[in-house]
Amino acid sequence: MLYTDERKETILLKTILHINPDKTLSHIAPEIYGQFSEHLGRCIYDGIYVGEDSDIPNVKGMRKDVVEALRALHLPVLRWPGGCFADEYHWRDGIGPKENRRRMVNTNWGGIVEDNRFGTHEFLELCDQLDCEPYIAINLGSGTVQEAAEWIEYMTADGDSTITNLRKENGRTKPWHLKYVGIGNENWGCGGSMSPDFYANEYKRYQCFCKNYGNNKLYKVACGPSGEDYNWTKELMSRIDHEHANGISLHYYTVPGDWEHKGSATDFSDEEYYITISKALHIEDIIEKHLAIMDEYDPNHDIDLLVDEWGTWYNVEPGTNPAFLYQQNTMRDAIVAAASLNIFNKHSDRIAMANIAQVVNVLQAMILTEDTKILKTPTYDVFQMYKEHQDATLVESYVEAVSGSASAARASGTDSADTANKIHGPVISYNDTSLPALSESVSVTEQNGQKLLTITLANTSLTDSLSVELELPMKYSFCGEASIAMLHAGARAYNTFDDPDRVRAFETEEDWNGNLQIVSLPACSVCRICCYVS
Numbered sequence: 001m002l003y004t005d006e007r008k009e010t011i012l013l014k015t016i017l018h019i020n021p022d023k024t025l026s027h028i029a030p031e032i033y034g035q036f037s038e039h040l041g042r043c044i045y046d047g048i049y050v051g052e053d054s055d056i057p058n059v060k061g062m063r064k065d066v067v068e069a070l071r072a073l074h075l076p077v078l079r080w081p082g083g084c085f086a087d088e089y090h091w092r093d094g095i096g097p098k099e100n101r102r103r104m105v106n107t108n109w110g111g112i113v114e115d116n117r118f119g120t121h122e123f124l125e126l127c128d129q130l131d132c133e134p135y136i137a138i139n140l141g142s143g144t145v146q147e148a149a150e151w152i153e154y155m156t157a158d159g160d161s162t163i164t165n166l167r168k169e170n171g172r173t174k175p176w177h178l179k180y181v182g183i184g185n186e187n188w189g190c191g192g193s194m195s196p197d198f199y200a201n202e203y204k205r206y207q208c209f210c211k212n213y214g215n216n217k218l219y220k221v222a223c224g225p226s227g228e229d230y231n232w233t234k235e236l237m238s239r240i241d242h243e244h245a246n247g248i249s250l251h252y253y254t255v256p257g258d259w260e261h262k263g264s265a266t267d268f269s270d271e272e273y274y275i276t277i278s279k280a281l282h283i284e285d286i287i288e289k290h291l292a293i294m295d296e297y298d299p300n301h302d303i304d305l306l307v308d309e310w311g312t313w314y315n316v317e318p319g320t321n322p323a324f325l326y327q328q329n330t331m332r333d334a335i336v337a338a339a340s341l342n343i344f345n346k347h348s349d350r351i352a353m354a355n356i357a358q359v360v361n362v363l364q365a366m367i368l369t370e371d372t373k374i375l376k377t378p379t380y381d382v383f384q385m386y387k388e389h390q391d392a393t394l395v396e397s398y399v400e401a402v403s404g405s406a407s408a409a410r411a412s413g414t415d416s417a418d419t420a421n422k423i424h425g426p427v428i429s430y431n432d433t434s435l436p437a438l439s440e441s442v443s444v445t446e447q448n449g450q451k452l453l454t455i456t457l458a459n460t461s462l463t464d465s466l467s468v469e470l471e472l473p474m475k476y477s478f479c480g481e482a483s484i485a486m487l488h489a490g491a492r493a494y495n496t497f498d499d500p501d502r503v504r505a506f507e508t509e510e511d512w513n514g515n516l517q518i519v520s521l522p523a524c525s526v527c528r529i530c531c532y533v534s
Helices: 064-071 084-088 120-130 145-156 162-169 196-208 230-237 270-281 283-297 331-346 378-389 404-412
Strands: 002-004 010-027 034-036 077-080 104-106 112-114 133-138 180-183 219-222 247-254 304-312 351-357 367-370 373-376 393-403 427-430 433-436 438-447 450-459 466-471 478-488 506-514 516-521 525-533
Touching: 010 438, 010 450, 034 304, 064 120, 064 367, 064 373, 077 120, 077 180, 077 351, 084 104, 120 133, 120 145, 133 145, 145 162, 145 196, 180 196, 196 219, 196 230, 230 247, 230 283, 247 270, 247 283, 247 351, 270 283, 270 331, 270 427, 270 433, 283 304, 283 331, 304 331, 331 351, 331 378, 331 438, 331 450, 331 478, 331 525, 378 438, 378 450, 378 478, 378 525, 450 466, 450 516, 478 516, 506 516, 516 525
Parallel strands: 010 466, 034 077, 034 351, 077 133, 133 180, 180 219, 219 247, 247 304, 304 351
Antiparallel strands: 002 010, 010 393, 104 112, 367 373, 393 438, 427 433, 438 450, 450 525, 466 516, 478 506, 478 525
């Protein structure tokens, strides 16, 4: 990696990742690796649910291949039924015999007829098959308080009420466990075009009637801001407190162009690549500014931040329904996913959940399907590689770029501020865009009395490989086999149904010893390293 100093001299930089296993920072909630599903395009129908009579192998209507692939990610939480669809969804339309369920127009996503074959029972069955927590989005936009209250009762209450007996008549005797409840979705936009003060009052009214039944305790999520709408956060936080909400949501999509011309998922210039990665990294600044506002009103950090919609958004694939938001998924998307997850890990003291949009066939999906075929996208591989971070503890790590002369000074013990010539990590400059060349996060888990480090790295450069020195304090040493997973390809490479493994992570093992190891990252690559330290 090259760096040009103020004298316009080109200096070869050494990139060092400092890791301190002793400095534990925060618990990485598994829910940061959550997913999002909506009645949009082919996410639910064809993607997840095909019905019990389908020729596609299924269990109670759920595609076996999709469920198996998602279970391999240790998927922690799944959000449903939307999205914009949530605020026009009426839960009673999706219960009882399927032939009697109400048919409605999905006004947000193409005006197609939604027949409600997939409803509450089906979604919670899916979560059982995935062994994940359900996250239900309540209809605040076009619904009623009574409707919301009775849905919670239907799902979580026991006893002999009319509502619980209705659930039993529909085949479910015991109540489900339900933790996460979002009360409204994007109520500043498709969920009702509300002002923050109006929404805050509506939210408080709705949440008051979302009761805890038996041992089921709800975690209530208020609709937070879109992107850089800091005023929404300020107005909302000034009107609610931890007695009303456990968390607020944030939605942020990475769009290389503008909303009218978002850009192609596969046919993009080098400049569009760097703009995309830069915009993805911008979420860290957005998160920090929203958290600063939250701190003013919630200094004890009783209210969490949930990034419950995030990911890339491009023009749809040519020849597909523009309302279905079907897009391909390249190595560029893998870099976006890796860098975003590293950022969420780094802010896991305040971020309790994140849900990439969406799980199958929509936007930055894990999986694409076509009839009986299935393919896993490069983003899927990133989630597979990063799953070891779930439920781990974030440790201190930071990147430093040091010139060759500074490295020699360090080795000789004469390093000083004057000779080190350090900068905070290597930087890529392309036209008017500058961004870090390396994204990283490190976590630790205790296994059999030993510390197991999980190190995740992403080289954002299109052209340059990056040699990274992983440096532990002198008291520590890497020990034993290091498992190294590497995902890399050209930024425009993607998997197809004819070539489903074109972009795939591969694993190797190496014997590591000592407190310093070097890993070489190819251009446009994601790497995960697991190794014990002692």
